[in-house]
Amino acid sequence: MNDQDKSDVLSDSLRALAAAHGVATEFWDFHGNHRAVSAGTITAVLAAMDVPAGNPREVERSLAACDLAPWRRVLPPSVVVTAGIESRVPVHVPDGETVHLRVDLEDGGSRALEQVDDWVEPRLVDGRSIGRATFLLPIDLPLGWHTLVATVGSGGSEVGAVLAVTPAVLEVPPLRDDLGHRAWGLMAQLYSVRSQRSWGIGDLADLTELTSLSGELGADFLLINPLHAAEPSTPMTPSPYLPATRRFVNPIYIRPEDIPEVGYLPTSQRTLLEWGIEEIQDTNTEPGPLDRDAVWDVKKPALETIYTSGRSRSRQRAFERFRRDQGQGLEDFALWCAVQEKYDASNWPLSVEQSSPARTLALRRELAHRVDFHCWLQWIADSQLKRAQETALASGMRIGVMHDLAVGVHPEGADAWSLREVLARGISVGAPPDMYNQQGQDWSQPPLRPDVLAEQGYAPVRDMVRTVLRHAGALRVDHIIGLFRLWWIPQGAGAAEGTYVRYDHEATIGVLALEAHRAGAIVIGEDLGTVEPWVRDYLSDRGILGTSVLWFERENDRPLPPEQYRSLVLSTVTTHDLPPTAGYLAEEHVDLRDRLGLLTEPVATVRLAAQVERERMLEALRQRFLLPEDPTERQIVEALHRYVAQTPSVLIGVGLADAVGERRAQNQPGTDTEYPNWKVPLADGGEKVVLVEDLAGNARFASLVAALTQELREQA
Structure with a gap:
């Protein structure tokens, strides 16, 4: 030191x-x-x-x-502007040289730009006098990804840079029906919601059934956990918020029987497939922790059997088109999967020390068949996601599937290799200490470097958002403040010993809005925790909704009155980082953190604070006549949802766990193996598993939906 x-x-x-x-x-x-x-x-x-x-x-x-x-380069590394707002581009050339600037539009057109009179004193740079010319970007440039091209000097040498023209406001579609009812929807951890035909965890066929049921109930969206891909072989990281990549889908969610080629399998192969199903389906009614490894060890061979059976000519052409559309990103991810299957850490060929263009090319040739298989898995997953969204819209949902975007990726995952030039080394992302995580959090994820993002024209953000939104009506961005600033923690330091690093939020939010605009999707930013007030205002001005959680909305340590909630938000009673409402009311968040040694204050102090919080909330419910005398747990949960329905929030979310009386938390921040994070199957308050088929006849589920929709009708 x-x-x-x-x-x-x-x-x-x-x-x-x-x-x-x-x-x-x-x-x-x-x-x-x-x-x-x-x-x-x-x-x-x-x-x-x-x-x-x-x-x-x-x-x-x-x-x-x-x-x-800036003076050492002709053009900025990239330029991201907002449509309708006049912008200027500095161009640096040897003093006295002529320079012309044009925009090559993505539709094939081209526009010359006007130089403006904005003289700047030349500077001596590396022994040369460099001048600056300034050009005006017209306000009527079309939205999209274009290219700035500078032509310098009499020789006409050209230099290019990415130009993204982004929407000033991401237009939010009407979120009230003809009767004035606001949009509401269910929220589910998909892996936890199983059916009789699931392979041990909830999958994309279950998602399709959930969207159909949601539409029948009058819901407009179904928010699910991130479906980002994990490792292609066991052991598999259970957290959907610590994926190998944020761009592609975890194939564990594929329902093998729904692949068209299954119908053409020989009898012997179909019999083997059925045996595999029987082996794992017995676990669907077990309330204990989900075992992704056991699921994948059965499902992966089944998928390999279907893959090797071949495809019709038209299906093969469709697969090839998908592969071309997804481009190099898909090829790199599939290569990483193939390498991960064959090599271990001791001889990992994609490390910085061993990797080279020649070595990578050799691996692509050596593992071409497995690369093809992993591309095929993504095509199948994409097809099943498409079906889920089509079913959602056909059932009457106005938004449909709402995907969740994780903050970052696993430090040894696919993105850590394919985006290695963009990710900071020796750094992990987390959060400083707060009320619920008093020691701070280290999420072990490498952050994107803001400088390299600009150098690459924000392509990593663009490609990720574009792929996730292929078959979705909305996107929830976890910890959206990360597009403004992230808490960087140096390797070896504690979570509290980090600092904030700022990003060009005009660029990152602009790219997000542009891709959502192209997909016709809504964006919801999870803006909880330590967020400067101006950030929420900025996001609202750009048409990006915020997030409100009942337990976090306070005024002088008392529940915030519903009418004081923001309108452009998704409001919910709880979140996946807290126990379901029944468990929260029972102070299980205090008990759990105490058992796991996560408290920095005496447990009696924390428990008293939780009791005061609960009693103040119950008093707020009584003041609005939402509670009967001596209410049951179910009645309190329903009253809390009616309270949220009285807010002006344009979107109201209902946790499926709350709807069936589940008490166990899906995740306890600040833990890894100490608690079965992301492994808790959907069950009722008595830990009896609730399957997809049970939902339509579940009395508690029906009662909560009825209470919420009645309140929404009364508020219309």
Whole structure:
């Protein structure tokens, strides 16, 4: 550790360097206290961006390089603008050289840009005098992905850069029906919702059934957990929020029998397939933790059998079109899957040390058959997702499937390899301490580097959102503040020892809005926790909905009155990081954190706070005449949902776990193996499994839906 780290004193130069790269040197914590960031943390974060700052000389050199960086390139690395707003583009060329700038539109057209009179003093850069010319981007450029092309000098050399024109506002479709009723929907952890024909976990056929049932009940959306892909072989990471990639789907959700080629299998192969189903279907009614590894060890061979049976000419052509449409991203993911199946960590050929273009090409040839198989799995999953969304819309849902987008990816997953140039090394993402996680959180996910994102024209964000929204009506973005800033934690440091790193939110939100616009989808940002108020206003102005959770909405430590909720939000009683409402009312979030050693305050203090919170909520319900005398647990849960229905929120969500009386939490933040996170199957309060087939006749489910829809009708 150098002297600067030991003294922990931030020089003015280090502060300036950090600011230039969006690294916070101080922040306000959850409790409103001002916190200074250590010099060691700042130095480590800058190093992860390839910015040397280990001593004063390095800091000064890095500052100078940062100052000259724009002058060393003709065009900015990329330009993301908002439609209807006049923008300018700086172009740097040797002083006195002529330069012309045009836009090559994605539809094939081209437009020359006008240079404006905005003289800037030339600068001496690497021994040459460099001047700046400024060009005007017209406000009527069409939305889309275009290319800026600068033609420099008499020789006519050309330099290009990505230009994205994004919508000023993502238009939210009408979310009230003809009678003025607002949109509502169910929220489910898909893997936990099984049917009689599931293979041990909920799958895409179950999703189709859930959308059909939701539509019959009058729901307009079904929010599900991220379906992002995990490892292609066991052991499989259970958390849907720690995926191998955020772009592609976990094939464990495929229902093999729904693949058309199954109908043409020889009798012997179909018999083997049926034996595999019987082996795993007995677990569908077990209330214990889900075993993804056991499911995949049975389902994967079945899928391989179907894959090797071949396809008709038309089906093969459809597969090839899908593969072409998904491009290099799919090929890279499939290659990673094939390599992961064959190699272990001791001889991993895709490591930084061993990987090279020649080695990668050799692996593609060596593993071509397995690469084809993993591409095929994505095609099948895409087809079954398409069916689920089509069923949702046909059943009367106005939005349909609402996907969830995780914050990041597994540090050793597919994206960690294919996006290795964009991800920061030696850093993980998390959150500083707050009320519910008093030690902070380390999610072990490498963050995207804001500088490299710009260099790559935000393609990683574009491709990810575009793929996830292929068959969806909405997208919930977990921890959307991550598109503005993320809590970076240096390797080896505690979760509380990180700092915030800022991103170009105009660009990241603009790209998100552009892709959602193209898909005709709604975007909901999970904006809970420590979020500056201006961020919520900014998102609302851009047409991106926010999130409100009943237990988090307070005014002077009391429940926020419904009429004071924001309107452009998805409002719910609870969230997947808390126990279902029945468990929360029973203080199970306190008991669980106490058992797991996650509390930094005495358990009696935390329990008293939970009891006060609950009693204040019950009093708020009584004041609105939503509770009878001596209410049952079911009546309290229904009253809480009626309370949320009295808000002006345009979307109301009902957790399926709440609807059937489940008490067990799906996830306990701050834990890994200490609790069966993301493995709890849907069950009632007595831990009796509730299957998809049971929902239509479930009295508690029907009662909650009736209470909510009645309140929504009364509020219309």
